């Protein structure tokens with residue numbers, strides 16, 4: 001029987017070299033500890049790895065947070081998993097917002113939160129491990145990576161497609177702006193929108209559940225992007241300002257960017273969508289920054305789910 005984690009060490013911890021399999025193992029342990037969490041498969045990666053959603057809440061309003069869309073922004077995966085762990089612990093202990101800093105049962109009777117912590121499983125492992133012995137696309141990956149076997153700067157999926165340039169919102173404009181016409185470590189949007197299974201999985205989930213708001217966790221810069229071509233609803237800016245005030249991050253109105261997940265969400269649903277650039281430094285951010293960044297992201301995500 002699951003119980004709240006009072007007095008227990010958190011399941012979600014990090015180390016240098018944290019990989020997709022570490023995240024999956026922690027999801028399994030969270031499921032064993034907390035009855036409040038459900039796991040749903042939303043798709044599979046190019047190499048057949050499960051893209052898992054962790055779900056909490058029983059409300060009719062569905063909201064969504066994803067992470068690690070960009071391969072070397074791995075630290076966002078455990079950031080989101082830790083947040084889910086604390087939500088689940090708060091649910092099961094009955095702790096309200098005052099005692100835990102996390103939303104209590106009342107909110108999660110109204111909402112269902114769908115978290116996809118590792119949206120780019122193959123890319124995450126490539127960035128963390130480099131090429132492994134049986135890695136498919138091995139020769140191509142070396143070429144796409146400019147001849148280097150150091151993949152720590154890799155953001156794309158295993159086919160060299162930048163998943164945050166894959167969405168059908170100004171996709172052609174983004175392609176022309178990037179000037180990237182073939183697979184690469186970043187900025188190549190693919191042969192057509194949503195041709196990669198990881199991006200298609202996020203789009204499919206979003207269309208099925210028609211989320212009322214979404215956030216996508218990236219690193220780095222301590223910024224919040226909230227607009228897209230004046231298509232966002234009026235409430236987006238105010239919510240971004242609240243996310244900024246609780247986290248110390250800066251709400252930024254961005255122009256000259258298309259084809260990202262939040263861009264597409266805003267253009268298709270005309271509802272609030274955010275890209276959160278967590279932490280500060282050079283990607284991949286080191287594991288040693290995890291607790292510092294989590295202290296900023298926890299109040300930000302708490303405010304996001306309150307809406």
Ligand SMILES: [Zn+2]
Pocket residue numbers: 070073164218219
């Ligand atoms: Zn990113």
